[in-house]
Amino acid sequence: MAAIANFEPAATRLARFAALRRALSQAESVDAIAEHTLAFVQTALGVRSAALYASTREDEDFALIASAGDADLPPSLDRTSPFIVELGASKGDLSKTRELGSMWGVDRAIPAWQGDNLVGVLFVTGELELEIVDELQFELERALTVSIVAMLREEELAVLAIQERELVGLLREVQERDALMRADLEKARDFQRQMLGAVPRVAGAEVAVTFEPLELVGGDLYAVAALDGLLRVFVADATGHGVRACLTTMFIKSEYEIVRSSAAAPSSLLAQLNDAIAKKYQSAEMLFSAVCADIDLATGATRLAFAGHPPACVVRAGAAAMIGGGGPLMGLRPRMRFELVELHLDTDDGLYLFTDGFVEARATSGEQFGDDRARDAIEAAHRAHADVGAALKSASEAFVGGAKASDDATVVSVRRVSPEEQAPPSLAPASAR
Amino acid sequence: MNLGGRHAVSTLNDIIEIPIDAEGDIVRARGTGRDICRTLGFAEINQVKVATAISELARNIHQYAGKGRITLKVLGAPRPGIEIVANDEGPGISDTKLVLSGTYRSRTGMGKGLLGARRLMDYFELVSAPGKGTHVTLRKFVR
Structure with missing residues (x-):
């Protein structure tokens, strides 16, 4: 009975703020994700302060995308820092979110994953049940993954556009050279005919x-x-x-x-x-x-x-x-x-x-x-x-x-x-x- | 290292600086970069990627800033490779995050070159602001 009693308020709250969740799940850019995540955790879940760090590329540090509340946090987190390394090793263990959050003086540090890659960290201060942390992590991961995939696709498209332009340029060069060689050969032909x-x-x-x-x-x-x-x-x-x-x-x-x-x-x-x-x-x-x-x-x-x-x-x-x-x-x-x-x-x-x-x-x-x-x-x-x-x-x-x-x-x-x-x-x- | 006098503009400890003032300089920067990559033992496909990224940066300088420079640097141990730095004092980019997110759509294709260059290389850093010019650092490692 106790479990159901605990579960019910969480489910009710999540249902009530479905619109906020939907807005988060539909966000396309990392900035929009941050904005909707903060709105969601503050309005629906009543956390006092929150901050989102994201790194959409494996060679980049985690940058502070948006924050709300009074948390005093650095603009970026080094990929090789002990905090990120430990967070990276905590996959599948939501109970560690409290312990990791305490390193920064916040209640929880919630990781977001794309496959096995750590792509985001959400710091929250305020009481959250583990089920809600789980839901939040799920939404955040989905939104970040969509944005990363979209960015990679844009990069691929940019490369394709560049390659296409290069090919057109090469083709033109080859055609020009071909025309020049043909003109030369035509001169040689006239010369050979004249000789014969x-x-x-x-x-x-x-x-x-x-x-x-x-x-x-x-x-x-x-x-x-x-x-x-x-x-x-x-x-x-x-x-x-x-x-x-x-x-x-x-x-x-x-x-x-x-x-x-x-x-x-x-x-x-x-x-x-x-x-x-x-x-x-x-x-x-x-x-x-x-x-x-x-x-x-x-x-x-x-x-x-x-x-x-x-x-x-x-x-x-x-x-x-x-x-x-x-x-x-x-x-x-x-x-x-x-x-x-x-x-x-x-x-x-x-x-x-x-x-x-x-x-x-x-x-x-x-x-x-x-x-x-x-x-x-x-x-x-x-x-x-x-x-x-x-x-x-x-x-x-x-x-x-x-x-x-x-x-x-x-x-x-x-x-x-x-x-x-x-x-x-x-x-x-x-x-x- | 001999890169042939045709490309080398100024060399000092394997650093080559190529001013980008005219369209022809784009080809020169590209050719020089490719020569360095060949000397360093890059696979042919990666030579092409580096050359393409260099010409994108040089083209951006030519198109949006008018003039600037491309600096090519050989990276030694522990991870041999090439570093390309593109600097200009042009108008700069007001929202670099937006340009790099790929969601920015422009009529001139602005940003496409940067996005593409990032995809082609192992390391990418963009520093730019209105009135502060644009500074891009790229790295590609031999392996």
Whole structure:
């Protein structure tokens, strides 16, 4: 009976001041919690004085948030002070609140916990039953936890906002750098195109070039020149692609220009070029494949030499065949010998020199476009008097389907024509794109 | 310790002071802080956190006070790390508790940088009042 008698007044008082409790439980900031806690303990519970300390971060001391009454208390409590350490060890033992309060001359020091972390201390002076202390502690803990969680969430949001701004800034920087590099590459492309030059108009042959670097610049190189009725065509493919390969083509081109007019035959041209490059550039950086062809525009006598290069395609009397190919790679070591391949081109026959780009293109299945399909595509386009380079490109692209091109591609097309039938020279540039 | 002449403005016993007068100084303070963290052996993610906190403080100085300074200090034993102090004599903050509680909403985003910086670091202290400028101390430990 006595227990019920003790319990009843407490329950009645708590019910009567439900509004004050609700206000405490709905407080969002630590300051509001302090204000409502003090109102609650003073009005509802009749304590004479009260003070709330809180520390919402583990690295901060406990600061006096609000106080009411005549208690003489410091503005903050050190985390490492004996009082806080002992309070921190008192979890689950409400009876210690009196003993701890006496250290400060108050009736009770009521701890508030968030999990196992001490986040607040409420000092009260005035008579309170243990059940009420328990209720009060519960409300205070709930309110402080909500406020800590809200603060942490705000901090997280602030970090996210900062990170977002940083990312946007980084993205802009990357885009600016990208635009700058692209502009540089475009200049390099224009320079490479200029170096490769337009295809000359020659009497006795129709010459066209398809030049398709994988990126803006590439490692393919071609040169076409006519001298005293002899058409000399050179096609080379530096290892790799992109800027490095493009730079290699500059060296090849300058060395080629030195030997171009002195070499008597394609095989000796390749030998001289190989010697010059293998001696000058001894690292393996300057490796490339090449094919060179001389066509006597008056007689149709044609001679070719290959250096680690794919075969050429010759179309005679409307029938295409792959010829030559192979040989030692250029730039590996000096004093290499290159075989000469000889054939005859009649009027309306064609000779097609190319790098491996279109022929070795692979479908997603891994299957290569290959020599046979290339030969058929060239033959059909040659017979139709179509642009053979463009036809080879579209046949190869149709074969690989969605697969991305993986190498530079170049085709130099030569079709022998009788000078009388030849179309008058036009100002249109070579089909080099 | 060599941080490269580009960043170091004045060094004395591993203390580097970087004046914040122009927008470019924010990047400089950030880069210098990151260099120090790298030298101290901070994990990469923490280098980024410190650099981000520094640029937030520097940005606050630039945006609200116009000018001020960031001081970077290497902390030795017992707990190696970096200390960042941001000082300005700008308008100051009237209610630091409100700003740090996260309940303060401003159109300029004032306070966001401080809240974020606090989250990113191990130690945070803010001293500010109207007319007294703003003084922030941050610390991050190597581990």
